[in-house]
Amino acid sequence: MSADETQWDDAVARGLGFLQRSLGPDGLPSARPGLDPELRTPLTGAEARRRLLVKHGVDLGFDPDREGFSAMWGLALLRPDAERPEERALVAALAAQVARYREPSAERYRAFPPGLPFPADTDSTAVALSGLARHGLLSPERLADTARELLDTRFGPDDGPVPAYWEDSDPTASRGRGFDAVAAANILFALHLPGPAGLLPHPAAEATLRYVHEHLNGPRTGTRHYASPEAFLHSAARAATVVPGLAAPARRAVEHVTTQFADTPFELALLVLADEYAGLTAELPERRRRLAAAQLPDGSWPAAGYFRFGRLPLHFGSPHLSTLFALRALRPETAPQA
16 A cells, blocks of 8 residues: 555545445446536436437437446456455446446447447457456456457548447447547447457557547547546556557646636546556646545535546536546556556
8 A cells, every 4th residue: 555545544434434435236327318518407317318308309219317337437446456345345236237338249348238239349448358357357368359449440441549339239320430539538448458459450549549649639629429528538657557659648638637627526627537547747746635525424526527428418427436546546557457
């Protein structure tokens, strides 16, 4: 345990306690949808679907209230070989939860359960891959097979970046043509894990790297599936720990952002992690102090929107997802881990 973790040990213990108390037979609760990034009014899946239909004339075709992306990030954030029994229990529960979002016939993962009219997506697959690999839950063969699925995601003959969805699993032609810089950074991280890295160099990976570079050098904005610019900074800096070509531009981008930009404790946690990944340590003690001070009495951190339904104004977040990111931000890792 590092000196920094000892400082925040009580906050970490209370956060892990909140997560453990929240576990149910299906794992951690799903993120809740809301029509604003701050999630001032969280909705049930049925309410969100109805409001989108009334206000925007769009019927999702299902109630978006059983997402698994939060569980995938949980595996990617919790510590492997944890000493705390409650953390080991969380990892086991999340691993079982993530497994239920795997495509039955392919090495792909979905944000929503199989059987719903929503396709497997490359972002969920990349985060699931990195989380499962972090805890030694995938064989080298499975790692390589999933990486091949990501690299073979194409729309037509061009050699562009890895797109958001697999065309052959997407029932709605309008959805699958998008690209997303946060997803691209998460994909790059997964492709540079020790097993999949043997498949590189590859034209799709190189095009995806160029796409992330372009976003790092452009205006500070959110992306198609992530409203907050901090989400991109976090994923780009995380990818830069394993992709040498990203290290310098990611560090420059993170250097120019202060926590004054963070509107929520969740965004503050993302910036703390971006600083850590980029090797910018001067402000980290104070920023971690501020993050710990935002913890609620029940041990959680406030919910805020993290990902969204493409261009539709439907944002997803939960205190469980915020707490997973906050706990990781309060526990620095001295070296990047898968």
